[in-house]
Amino acid sequence: MMSWESNVRRVNPYVPGEQPKIADVIKLNTNEFPYLPTPKIREAVADMGLDIMRLYPNCTAEPLVEALGARYGFHSDEIFVGVGSDDVLATAFLTFFYGDKPVLFPDITYSFYDVWCELYRIPYERPPLDENFLINKEDYYRENGGIVIANPNAPTAIAENAAWIEDILVHNPEVVVIVDEAYVDFGAESVLPLVRKYDNLLVVQTFSKSRALAGMRIGFAVGNPKLIKYLSDAKFSINSYTMNQAAIYYGIKAVEDEAYFKEMIGKVIATREWVKEELAEIGFMATDSKANFLFVTHQSVSAKEIFEYLKTKQIYVRHFDMPRINNYLRISIGTDEQMKTLLDVLRDYLKQ
Numbered sequence: 016m017m018s019w020e021s022n023v024r025r026v027n028p029y030v031p032g033e034q035p036k037i038a039d040v041i042k043l044n045t046n047e048f049p050y051l052p053t054p055k056i057r058e059a060v061a062d063m064g065l066d067i068m069r070l071y072p073n074c075t076a077e078p079l080v081e082a083l084g085a086r087y088g089f090h091s092d093e094i095f096v097g098v099g100s101d102d103v104l105a106t107a108f109l110t111f112f113y114g115d116k117p118v119l120f121p122d123i124t125y126s127f128y129d130v131w132c133e134l135y136r137i138p139y140e141r142p143p144l145d146e147n148f149l150i151n152k153e154d155y156y157r158e159n160g161g162i163v164i165a166n167p168n169a170p171t172a173i174a175e176n177a178a179w180i181e182d183i184l185v186h187n188p189e190v191v192v193i194v195d196e197a198y199v200d201f202g203a204e205s206v207l208p209l210v211r212k213y214d215n216l217l218v219v220q221t222f223s224k225s226r227a228l229a230g231m232r233i234g235f236a237v238g239n240p241k242l243i244k245y246l247s248d249a250k251f252s253i254n255s256y257t258m259n260q261a262a263i264y265y266g267i268k269a270v271e272d273e274a275y276f277k278e279m280i281g282k283v284i285a286t287r288e289w290v291k292e293e294l295a296e297i298g299f300m301a302t303d304s305k306a307n308f309l310f311v312t313h314q315s316v317s318a319k320e321i322f323e324y325l326k327t328k329q330i331y332v333r334h335f336d337m338p339r340i341n342n343y344l345r346i347s348i349g350t351d352e353q354m355k356t357l358l359d360v361l362r363d364y365l366k367q
């Protein structure tokens with residue numbers, strides 16, 4: 016070890032799903048949206064021009080914040096935007112989890128949460144999901160330094176309703192409760208209507224999954240103006256200009272095109288339900304997904320084997336080599352055509 020290494024803030028980083036370089040793969044491993052974003056974004060490309068690239072962007076991304084406010088019914092001081100919801104969540108962990116008591120989130124959930132806790136030296140505990148991968152809400156009725164719930168949860172895809180989340184809020188008025196709604200648009204109930212009722216609730220959403228803009232990096236949080244002010248103070252202490260001009264312009268177009276958004280989400284949900292039935296016929300069990308992916312296990316063949324085989328066929332899905340879920344695969348919902356290929360390949364493989 017070099018002498019300076021004792022001063023290094025070391026951390027085991029989050030490992031994102033692979034972005035394969037080969038052109039023809041079927042990519043079902045990072046829950047991207049399978050269809051293009053709204054064509055209205057083309058107008059934004061033309062509107063923008065080159066001159067705005069010369070200038071720093073609006074530092075609070077106010078035009079995007081206003082578009083979100085109009086869409087979801089909130090004032091600008093109740094909304095915070097960032098470079099994907101990972102940026103928003105990382106800032107929220109840094110800002111709101113500064114005590115000695117452990118922050119609580121499930122043992123099986125988005126695997127970035129423990130990474131941020133490790134990075135910022137936040138104490139945390141992970142109450143286990145039950146044997147059906149459900150969160151036991153009573154585990155969160157005790158002293159703690161904050162709570163994070165992904166709803167729908169990842170990678171289980173299972174969602175609870177707003178009343179269930181509200182029970183957690185009722186029992187935790189003294190800490191910040193973050194609800195990560197990355198997948199909420201695919202059929203779960205949002206807790207945005209509870210924001211004005213609970214001043215300690217921060218709801219986080221993203222444009223990466225349901226708005227087909229993972230590549231533009233846009234995420235946002237909605238909460239009490241005081242929470243938003245604290246978040247914003249932390250952000251302005253690191254990087255004032257987080258959102259680039261293109262992300263602001265494209266984000267506005269995406270939020271404004273509600274009809275396209277609904278239509279495309281409907282397609283993905285229909286595909287999900289169809290694939291789930293087809294998979295059941297060849298021996299897969301899936302959780303009740305309210306997300307744009309299925310979390311499945313096979314009755315006789317190991318997840319790892321299927322994962323490796325699919326890769327040889329240029330089909331990428333996600334396998335987590337972690338306790339309790341290492342016999343499961345997370346399969347993002349692609350286009351009908353991609354899913355048909357996946358099903359054909361699986362039928363063929365499982366026949367042997």
Ligand SMILES: *Cc1c(COP(=O)(O)O)cnc(C)c1O
Pocket residue numbers: 098099100101102125165169195197220221222223224229232233234
């Ligand atoms: C994908 C995902 C995010 C982060 O997405 P961004 O692309 O950074 O907006 C956050 N939470 C969960 C549970 C996710 O699956």
